[in-house]
Amino acid sequence: MVESKNGNGRKRVDENRRTTIKILALAAMLSAVDVTVMDRDVFKSMLKKVGLNDILGEESKFSHPEYGTSLEARARRKEEELKRLCMDAAEIICEDKGEGSTECSLAREKCSKIHVKATPPQKGKKYAMALDVDKCIGCRRCEYACVMENNTPWNMGMDWITVLEVSREGVAELQDAKKDYISAPKPGKVYVPVACQHCEDPPCVHVCPVVATWKDEDGIVLIDYDRCIGCKYCVVACPYGARRFNLVKPKLEPVKLNPNMHIHGNIIRPVHVVEKCTWCVQRTRDGGVPACVEACPVGARVFGDLNDPESPIRQVIDEYGVFVLKPETGTKPKFFYFFGGAQTPRRGEEGGE
Amino acid sequence: MKELLMLTLAVLLLIASTASLHIQASSNDNGVPVSNYVNVYPCKTCHANFQPSATTNVSVYHGINLTVGPHRGLQCINCHNPESGMMKLQNGVEIAFYGLHNNSMVMKINSLCGSCHEKEYESYLKGAHGNETFTCAGGMVEEVIGYNGVTYYQHYCPEDHGYTPEPAKPCIACHNPHNPTMYPPTTLPPPSERPPPPNEDYILIGGVSVLTAGFALIAGAAILNKRGR
Numbered sequence: 174m175v176e177s178k179n180g181n182g183r184k185r186v187d188e189n190r191r192t193t194i195k196i197l198a199l200a201a202m203l204s205a206v207d208v209t210v211m212d213r214d215v216f217k218s219m220l221k222k223v224g225l226n227d228i229l230g231e232e233s234k235f236s237h238p239e240y241g242t243s244l245e246a247r248a249r250r251k252e253e254e255l256k257r258l259c260m261d262a263a264e265i266i267c268e269d270k271g272e273g274s275t276e277c278s279l280a281r282e283k284c285s286k287i288h289v290k291a292t293p294p295q296k297g298k299k300y301a302m303a304l305d306v307d308k309c310i311g312c313r314r315c316e317y318a319c320v321m322e323n324n325t326p327w328n329m330g331m332d333w334i335t336v337l338e339v340s341r342e343g344v345a346e347l348q349d350a351k352k353d354y355i356s357a358p359k360p361g362k363v364y365v366p367v368a369c370q371h372c373e374d375p376p377c378v379h380v381c382p383v384v385a386t387w388k389d390e391d392g393i394v395l396i397d398y399d400r401c402i403g404c405k406y407c408v409v410a411c412p413y414g415a416r417r418f419n420l421v422k423p424k425l426e427p428v429k430l431n432p433n434m435h436i437h438g439n440i441i442r443p444v445h446v447v448e449k450c451t452w453c454v455q456r457t458r459d460g461g462v463p464a465c466v467e468a469c470p471v472g473a474r475v476f477g478d479l480n481d482p483e484s485p486i487r488q489v490i491d492e493y494g495v496f497v498l499k500p501e502t503g504t505k506p507k508f509f510y511f512f513g514g515a516q517t518p519r520r521g522e523e524g525g526e
Numbered sequence: 527m528k529e530l531l532m533l534t535l536a537v538l539l540l541i542a543s544t545a546s547l548h549i550q551a552s553s554n555d556n557g558v559p560v561s562n563y564v565n566v567y568p569c570k571t572c573h574a575n576f577q578p579s580a581t582t583n584v585s586v587y588h589g590i591n592l593t594v595g596p597h598r599g600l601q602c603i604n605c606h607n608p609e610s611g612m613m614k615l616q617n618g619v620e621i622a623f624y625g626l627h628n629n630s631m632v633m634k635i636n637s638l639c640g641s642c643h644e645k646e647y648e649s650y651l652k653g654a655h656g657n658e659t660f661t662c663a664g665g666m667v668e669e670v671i672g673y674n675g676v677t678y679y680q681h682y683c684p685e686d687h688g689y690t691p692e693p694a695k696p697c698i699a700c701h702n703p704h705n706p707t708m709y710p711p712t713t714l715p716p717p718s719e720r721p722p723p724p725n726e727d728y729i730l731i732g733g734v735s736v737l738t739a740g741f742a743l744i745a746g747a748a749i750l751n752k753r754g755r
Contacts (some may be wrong), residue, residue, distance in 0.1 A: 286682070290686060292687075312710065312711055312714060313713065313716065313717065314676075314711075316714075316717050317674075317676045317678065321670065322678075327717060331718075332716070332718060353716065354713075355713065356713055429670060429671075429672060431680060433681070433682075433683070455686075456660070456681075456689065459686065459687050459689050460690060460691065462653070462691055466657075466658055467657060467658065467659050468678075469657065470700075470711055475653070475654045476658075483652070485658075486654075488654055489654055518707060518709060518710065520710055
């Protein structure tokens with residue numbers, strides 16, 4: 174205390190502080206360099222193609238027990254509520270267009286057809302999807318089919334699939350990808366539709382504080398819309414930007430409604446919950462294929478059961494080898510991309526050769 | 527001259543009306559109504575006594591030119607059977623047109639394509655090439671006009687259980703057999719009614735102006751501070 178009044182003493186203290194700060198700053202810089210610089214060989218080993226044995230060996234740690242009578246009862250309650258809401262909307266249409274109009278009868282018919290399922294996962298199935306980047310032309314028909322199948326509102330950009338335009342040459346950086354292209358396919362570009370990757374080790378499931386999202390036995394990552402509190406942790410955690418948040422109350426349009434619904438899938442979502450691609454759980458759990466697979470005009474998408482040796486997905490993995498997006502995150506996605514070889518001719522190019 | 531024209535028109539109209547009587551309305555497997563148009567279309571009047579030369583490379587018939595495209599170099603009889611007057615294919619199936627005939631009839635042609643394109647045919651049967659869909663007992667497919675007027679085919683199943691997947695479209699639905707390259711269809715805009723994202727130039731200008739204003743504020747504060755002392 175005495176020294177602090179002295180001029181020399183204050184200077185010494187300042188110097189000490191300064192050197193401490195300098196050392197700390199140097200240490201911080203060194204540690205930052207240490208984190209950002211990665212061994213190139215390690216990085217390359219991460220980017221290798223995924224083989225069939227790697228995929229089949231992956232096991233998920235997550236499961237969700239709630240299927241059965243309680244969920245079935247919840248689905249029945251939801252069905253009644255939706256039918257009532259739908260009928261209200263249909264009455265408005267009937268008042269507008271007249272009692273005898275086709276819209277009126279169509280809306281009433283659709284409302285009566287609403288069926289909310291609570292199908293549990295089939296034992297021994299493990300779904301996966303693959304997409305041929307050579308065939309994809311970026312026409313966005315899968316997005317439109319997805320919107321129609323899953324009763325997605327159009328007003329807030331809630332479409333679950335995003336098609337990215339990436340340069341074919343060099344390193345494909347997702348940051349440089351273009352989302353709002355107008356004309357496609359262009360020469361020298363590839364089109365990469367990105368939706369939920371249904372990871373084996375999903376970060377979104379790790380961060381959910383209320384266990385509202387989980388990975389099911391058949392490999393589909395689902396959300397319980399009644400449990401979700403809308404904290405958006407999972408939206409931030411997802412490395413692929415696949416999750417969407419319902420900011421406004423979705424519109425119920427009886428004429429365009431898809432009445433085949435699953436309680437964890439394409440049921441009309443309440444406001445302020447998170448939603449994402451479910452691989453059309455209302456179709457696939459009953460043996461069908463997702464809507465995007467059916468709508469693709471060039472047949473770029475392949476969907477199947479990984480455990481079935483005769484399934485198309487196994488054939489694709491065997492024949493071409495597949496890669497995944499952002500392998501360095503360690504999420505082990507079940508959405509694969511591959512280069513099939515036969516290219517759809519780009520617009521403006523001479524085709525047929 | 528005018529009278530002759532009118533007469534021809536009348537005759538044509540008469541033929542058309544009688545022909546339409548013979549068209550039996552039926553529906554193909556997708557529930558889309560089609561007519562058995564080929565029964566009244568006079569293919570067989572010419573093809574009954576049709577004797578093409580087996581070495582004809584450039585075919586002038588029906589505007590088909592086999593010197594261009596991926597199938598260039600093929601002869602007509604590589605796929606068509608000359609003994610049937612070209613009305614049958616080499617796998618014994620009668621010619622059928624996609625959209626005019628029942629889907630099951632057109633599907634029979636697929637094995638002819640598969641005789642050369644074995645790998646693609648195998649993939650197709652497994653559902654890894656081209657579209658795959660599913661059917662269900664008592665189900666149907668309905669066309670819905672969706673966002674931006676884009677049609678969507680919704681499946682209706684009475685039970686919503688037990689779907690069976692199957693290849694949806696025959697080969698010739700997408701690939702013209704005489705020039706099989708598939709050209710890309712139109713590109714649709716993103717399915718969202720959101721306002722477009724702001725112009726990148728504006729973002730740059732805004733950022734620069736905010737930075738300038740910030741620096742001006744700092745400089746002003748420093749000067750004022752000095753003056754205040």
